[in-house]
Amino acid sequence: MSYLVIKCGGSIVEELPSSFFSDLKKLQQIKQVKPIIVHGGGPMITSQLKLMNVKTTFVNGLRVTTKEVLDVVEMVLSGSVNKQIVRRMLDQGVKGMGMSGVDGQLLQAVPIKETDKYGYVGQIKSVNVKLLESLADQDYIPVISPIAISEDHQHYNINADVAAAAIAASLQAPLCFISDIPGVLVNDKVLHFADQKKIEQLIQNQTINGGMIPKVKAALSALNAGAPEVSIVNGMDHHALVDFVQGKRIGTRIQLREISYV
Numbered sequence: 001m002s003y004l005v006i007k008c009g010g011s012i013v014e015e016l017p018s019s020f021f022s023d024l025k026k027l028q029q030i031k032q033v034k035p036i037i038v039h040g041g042g043p044m045i046t047s048q049l050k051l052m053n054v055k056t057t058f059v060n061g062l063r064v065t066t067k068e069v070l071d072v073v074e075m076v077l078s079g080s081v082n083k084q085i086v087r088r089m090l091d092q093g094v095k096g097m098g099m100s101g102v103d104g105q106l107l108q109a110v111p112i113k114e115t116d117k118y119g120y121v122g123q124i125k126s127v128n129v130k131l132l133e134s135l136a137d138q139d140y141i142p143v144i145s146p147i148a149i150s151e152d153h154q155h156y157n158i159n160a161d162v163a164a165a166a167i168a169a170s171l172q173a174p175l176c177f178i179s180d181i182p183g184v185l186v187n188d189k190v191l192h193f194a195d196q197k198k199i200e201q202l203i204q205n206q207t208i209n210g211g212m213i214p215k216v217k218a219a220l221s222a223l224n225a226g227a228p229e230v231s232i233v234n235g236m237d238h239h240a241l242v243d244f245v246q247g248k249r250i251g252t253r254i255q256l257r258e259i260s261y262v
Ligand SMILES: Nc1ncnc2c1ncn2[C@@H]1O[C@H](COP(=O)(O)OP(=O)(O)O)[C@@H](O)[C@H]1O
Pocket: 008, 009, 010, 011, 012, 040, 042, 178, 179, 180, 181, 183, 184, 185, 186, 207, 208, 209, 210, 211, 212, 213, 215
């Protein structure tokens, strides 16, 4: 394995055990993996907006982003959340390099199609892969907040699952979603494998809802664009990352091809 894109959800970022960060080093040194972290921070953005008395709404799992909301999203994600992750990596002797998709034009965006509905939400047009390669060559682990920049230098808010999927697709790398649940749950049980058809059915009957919708959709889009493997795992599981790299059966593994569920 070479690159590994790890998406840390805002739901779990503050709870991640120290072993999560020390395992990054083990993966680099023992398995020659080049980890790349993409993080969210949805709950922290919502708390900050609340403190500032700014109303916030979601449509289809995406935050409606006015100019005022965009400033707060950027402040929270590229500021406190990003630096908190870098600090926790440094505590474990891991070389973290915090950046947003704006820095070095890492994530180049165009506005999402329905701008009247979503405001400053973007979709990723391209990823500056050379920048990621040069950081990995120096053993840095990029820690990326999902703010992107357009050709005319407007910043856009990107759902972190979508940003992680775009990066995994650009690098043709496996993608591991770290969240606060043990995987996709159906009747309180973890679904260990799910194919496209099953996911569409679970969205349709609302078993998959809320923040899980952009996650599974991003998983499918990464796979369709050539990412070899995508799983959703629980960040509270010690050594979830190592288990993922070793191909152990943890969380929910998403696949394109059909699976027999009998
Ligand atoms: N079928 C499902 N299985 C598991 N979680 C689900 C499901 N449907 C909705 N969810 C919700 O999705 C959440 C994970 O998405 P989200 O809150 O966006 O996490 P993150 O911040 O890790 O990206 C879970 O905490 C849960 O509330």
